Amino acid sequence: MRSPVRVLTAVPICDGHDSAINTINLEFIRHGIEVVYLGFHRYVSDIVRAAIQEDVAAVGISSYNGGHIEFFAEVVRVLRRKGASDIAVFGGGGGTITQADVKLMKRRGVDQIFFAGTSLEQMADYVRDHYGKRRAKRSGNGDLALARKLTEIEEAFTSGKKPQTRTPARNSHRAQVIGFTGPGGAGKTTLIDELVLRFLHDQPSGRLAILSHDPSVVGEGALLGDRATMINSQDDRIFMRSMATRGQAGGLSPATESCLELLAHSGFDYVFIETVGTGQEAMPFRSKLVDQTVLVMNPDYGARLQLQKIVMLDVAEIVVVNKTDLDRAKAALLEIEQRLTQNKRKQQIVATVAKRHRDRGVDELYELITKNGGTRASGASRTAQRAVPTAAKVKSR
Numbered sequence: 001m002r003s004p005v006r007v008l009t010a011v012p013i014c015d016g017h018d019s020a021i022n023t024i025n026l027e028f029i030r031h032g033i034e035v036v037y038l039g040f041h042r043y044v045s046d047i048v049r050a051a052i053q054e055d056v057a058a059v060g061i062s063s064y065n066g067g068h069i070e071f072f073a074e075v076v077r078v079l080r081r082k083g084a085s086d087i088a089v090f091g092g093g094g095g096t097i098t099q100a101d102v103k104l105m106k107r108r109g110v111d112q113i114f115f116a117g118t119s120l121e122q123m124a125d126y127v128r129d130h131y132g133k134r135r136a137k138r139s140g141n142g143d144l145a146l147a148r149k150l151t152e153i154e155e156a157f158t159s160g161k162k163p164q165t166r167t168p169a170r171n172s173h174r175a176q177v178i179g180f181t182g183p184g185g186a187g188k189t190t191l192i193d194e195l196v197l198r199f200l201h202d203q204p205s206g207r208l209a210i211l212s213h214d215p216s217v218v219g220e221g222a223l224l225g226d227r228a229t230m231i232n233s234q235d236d237r238i239f240m241r242s243m244a245t246r247g248q249a250g251g252l253s254p255a256t257e258s259c260l261e262l263l264a265h266s267g268f269d270y271v272f273i274e275t276v277g278t279g280q281e282a283m284p285f286r287s288k289l290v291d292q293t294v295l296v297m298n299p300d301y302g303a304r305l306q307l308q309k310i311v312m313l314d315v316a317e318i319v320v321v322n323k324t325d326l327d328r329a330k331a332a333l334l335e336i337e338q339r340l341t342q343n344k345r346k347q348q349i350v351a352t353v354a355k356r357h358r359d360r361g362v363d364e365l366y367e368l369i370t371k372n373g374g375t376r377a378s379g380a381s382r383t384a385q386r387a388v389p390t391a392a393k394v395k396s397r
């Protein structure tokens with residue numbers, strides 16, 4: 001079995017027309033394509049960086065506000081300059097792109113432009129027929145080569161082979177790996193992006209990798225949309241890779257462990273791994289996979305009894321109650337604290353409002369993750385501990 005075709009889609013800088021690309025993304029997914037969506041109002045440099053890191057076969061741009069001749073050509077030019085000329089550039093913009101414009105754009109290396117009236121099916125077929133070829137190996141040590149190695153690992157799993165990965169040297173640097181999990185809608189992606197912002201300020205020469213997951217069925221398409229939320233993470237010091245679960249239940253993909261092993265030994269200071277939104281029974285990180293586990297919860301989990309059923313509350317080193325600006329937050333913090341006390345382990349609770357700029361709870365979480373050298377709880381003998389905010393402290397914020 002072959003891996004699905006992967007493309008990146010985006011809307012250029014100063015352009016908020018995203019309704020066309022949203023429709024096209026959904027049609028691509030329906031046709032078995034994995035779509036990494038970067039969002040609207042995006043710079044050329046962000047598009048090229050994302051295309052390289054995600055190792056997509058092509059970049060699809062939807063442009064309505066003019067400037068398309070220069071913008072598309074610049075994406076082609078920068079891709080070539082970075083050694084990624086095998087990534088094709090295509091797109092559309094309804095009646096704002098004329099036949100004469102397209103002639104010029106093609107001369108500058110754009111592969112294809114679709115005019116108003118083209119059916120969604122025709123465009124999806126074009127992508128599958130033209131961008132589905134197996135990619136050649138890339139040598140070197142940079143992001144370009146790393147991204148291709150990750151693709152090779154994913155492809156090996158899809159075709160049922162175990163990937164050939166080299167065992168890292170004993171004393172080679174290994175990144176701190178932090179696993180983030182929790183139910184859908186708890187705010188994991190926004191929280192990670194805020195932590196990345198703090199990392200970029202705090203560690204001016206450090207590098208961090210993100211491995212982010214979205215759900216998909218075997219052989220089907222997927223919308224890999226975390227980049228559209230992770231605005232701060234679109235930075236040269238951040239390597240981000242979006243993965244579809246490709247049929248595996250539990251929050252991760254069959255290839256996650258091997259990809260993580262590679263990333264952890266690729267010179268990054270940290271690797272943040274984000275699962276898809278998980279259910280009560282999920283325990284996505286086996287002990288050797290991550291150094292610390294962060295469970296991100298929404299205060300609206302229902303009745304208190306529900307907490308007894310969430311397995312990750314027994315396992316996570318840090319429990320984040322996000323969205324503590326919601327009415328139920330104070331009660332949720334008390335209930336979760338009591339639930340953790342039963343475990344008699346060294347677990348921490350942090351209250352955050354990740355969507356709020358400069359949130360103190362996110363600052364505290366960043367400190368916990370980076371400065372304390374980990375909070376790994378090793379035995380049942382430790383007492384439950386709430387180092388960070390109490391419900392009362394949250395109220396006073």
Ligand code: B12
Pocket residue numbers: 009014015016017018019020021023024060061062063064065066090091092093094095096114115116117118119120123
């Ligand atoms: C919907 C729309 C809006 C909505 C946008 C909603 C949203 N979130 O996207 C609203 C009302 C908000 C809006 C606002 C504005 N709009 Co407006 N808008 C349109 C409109 C009516 C439709 C565009 C669209 O979505 N088409 C649907 C797509 C699916 O079909 P299509 O365009 O025919 O595209 C085909 C192919 O090109 C292909 N395609 C398109 N993109 C891609 C990408 C890929 C990867 C692929 C493979 C294919 C592909 O798919 C289709 C296949 O049939 C057009 C007019 C028009 N009829 O085109 C104006 C239009 C684009 N808007 C225009 C303008 C001026 C504006 C505003 C600046 C108005 C203002 N003064 O405030 C603002 C700017 C908004 C912003 N922030 O950037 C102008 C642009 C003029 C120009 N560039 O010279 C247009 C052309 C209207 C006009 N005739 O004046 N707009």
